Amino acid sequence: MKTEIALIGNPNSGKTTLFNRLTGKAEKVGNWSGVTVSAVKYPYKKKKNVIICDLPGCYSFNGESKDEIVVKEYFNNTPPNVIINVVDGLNLERSLYLTILLAELNIPMIIAVNMADDLKKSGIDIKLENLEKTFNSPVVEISALKNYGVDRLIKLALENKKAAKFTLPSTLVKTEEDKKLFLRENIKNFINKKTPKIEKFTLRVDKILLGKFTAFPIFFLVIFLIYFLSIKIGGLFGEFLANNFNLLSLGLKNGLLKSGAPSFLISLLTDGVMGGICSVLTFVPQIILLFLFVGILEQSGYMSRVSFILDRLFGFLNLSGKAVVPLVLASGCTVTGITACRAVGSSCERRRLIYVSPFIPCSAKSAVFGWFSYNLFNGSALIATSLYFLGIFSAVLFSFFSSKEKSENSSYAFEIPYLRIPSFSAIFSVVKSKIKDFIIKAGTIILEISITVWALTRIGFSGYVGDNIEKSFLYNIGNILKYLFIPLGFGTWQASVSLISGIFAKEAVVETLQIIAGAGAFSNGASAYSFLIFILLSPPCLASLVTAKKELGDNKSFIKLIFMEFFFAYSISLVFYTAYKICLFYKWLLFIYALAIILIIVLIIRLSKRKKLCKKRQNLN
C-alpha cells in the first residue's frame, strides 16, 4: 500500500532541501524560484512504500504561472494522501496564505515550520498550539538543513488521520483579501515578532553590498574572483592533469610497442582514446570550481542582489538581472550556461537567453583562442580579448533585436532574500551530480568524436588504412567543404575539417589542426582571425546543442537556433575578411564599405519592422 506525501510551500522555503534529506537524492536547490519546475517523486529512504513528492514553490494555486499550474493539476489529478506544508518560519505571514488554501482542500496535513535553527537563534517563538487549532493540523518545527525534526515529521505525517480545515467561519473569510487581512491582523497570535538577527545582519551587510558606490566594485570583484579562480587556477589544475595523463599514455604506448601490438591498435588507444579522455580531463577542474562558486553565490543570496543591481542594464534588453547567471556560467561551459537558463523567469526570456548563451566564449573556445594566439600571433592578448568583446557585443545585439517580441518578464518585482551562510554539503552534492553529468555526457561524446576523427584521418576510400592524411575520408570531405569558406578567408581543407570536428567539441578544432598540419591551414593572420570569429559565433558544440534542444523543448526553436547562428557567424566572418581584403586593396574604400554595411543593417531593421506591422494588421483583422 503506497502512501504519497506531497511537499508544498513557498519558493525558497526549503522544500527541496527537505526532499533531499528524506529521499537521499540531490535535487538542485537554488535561491531563486523556478528551480523545481515539475513534480518530482521518489521513495522515502527509510520506508520504500512511502513516496515523497516535491512540488514547485508557489504562493497560491489560482494563478497562471507555470509553477501554479503544475501544483493545481497535481491536486486535481493525483492528490496525495498527506500534505506537508513547508513554511518558512521567518516569513510566516506570507507563507500562511498558502496554508489557508491547502487547509481548504481538507486533506490531512502537517505544517512543518522550517528554519527552526535560525528562529531559535533570533529568539523568535512560534505559537504552535494556535497554528494547530486554526488549521486543525499538527505543527512541527524542523530544520531541513540541519536534519532536525525530520524523522518526527514523517512519523506524524504517516500517523495523522485528521483532515485539515481552516477553522474560521467561511462567511467572514471568503475572498483573497479577507484571508490576507485575517493573517495581517492575527499574525501576532502565531508568532512573537522580534527582528531576527539574520535580518539585522543582512541590513548591515547590504549597506555595503547594495550601497550606491560600493555595489558595483564589489560585484566586479566577485565576478573577477570567480573567473580568476575557476578559469585560471582551474586551468592550471587541468593542465597538470593533462600532462600527467599524457605521461601515462606515453608509457602505455611504449608498453604496447614492446609487446609487439599492431601500430593501428596502438594509435587507436593512445591517440584516439587517451587523447579524447585527456581533453575532457583538462576541462573538469574549471567546471568544478565554477559550479562551486556559483553555488555559493546562489545559496548565500548574493545572486538576487546581482539581479537588483543589474536590473536596469538588463531591463532594456527585456531580460532580468538574473540573466547574468547563465551568461557568466556560459563563459565556463556553454552547457552550464544553457542549463542555468532554466532559472530565469518566463519561457520567452529563457529561449532568448539560450539563443544568446553560445556567443559568450566558453572555456573550450577560449582554449582555441589561446592556442591560436600562442602559435600564430606570438601570444598576443589582443586576440582573445577582442573576441570576448565581440562575443558579448553579439549577445547584446541579438537579445536587443529579439526583445522586440512582446515577452513576459517577471523581474519587475522579486524578493531579495536574507543573506545566509551557504550550506556546503548541499553545494557539494550539486557539484558532484553536475560533474558526473558532464563527464558522462560530454565525455562520451568527445571521446566518440576523437575516435571518429582519428578514424577518418586514417581510413580512406577503397579501404586505405594508414598515416597519409591526404588519402583519408577527412581530406575528401574537407576538399568539398572548403569552397564554402573561401569568401571567409579560410578555404582550405584543413580549416574545413577542423570546423567539422569542432561541431562535436570546440577543443577538437585544435586537436584536429595539430593532427592534420598545425598552423599551415591559414594563409595569413586575417584568415586565421576570420576563422576564430566563425568559431566564436557558429552553433556550439554537440553537448551544448543537445542541452539546448532539451531546454528549448521543441524542434522548431532548435533548428532556428542552428540556422540563425550559422548565418550570423558566416556574415560576420564575411564582413571581416572582406574588410581586410578591401583594406589591402585600397584603404579609402573601407569607408564606402562601412557605409554599405550600415545601409544593409538599416534596411534589414526597416524590413523586419514592416513585417511586424503587417503581422499586427493581420492579427487585428
Added chain:
Amino acid sequence: MRLLDLKIGEKAKVTAINLDFKKKRRLSDLGLSVGAIVEKIRYAPLFSPIEIKVMDFYLSIRKNIAKNVLVVKIYEN
C-alpha cells in the same frame, strides 16, 4: 502619493495598485497588496529598481511599477 515618491526610511500603507491583473497578482503573491504596510529601504546604484520592505521581507520593485502603486504615509508614534 506614489510609492516611488516615498523617501528612504519612510513607511506607508498601500491604498491602490493601478496595474493589470497579472502584475497585481504577482505583487500580491509577494506581499504587496492593498492594505499592506511598506517601508522604503534604498535605491539601486543605477537608481532603478527600488528596495522596499513588506510584511517581513524585502522586495525589488522597478520604478515604472512603483509609479503605479499609491500609498498613504504613516507616521510612527
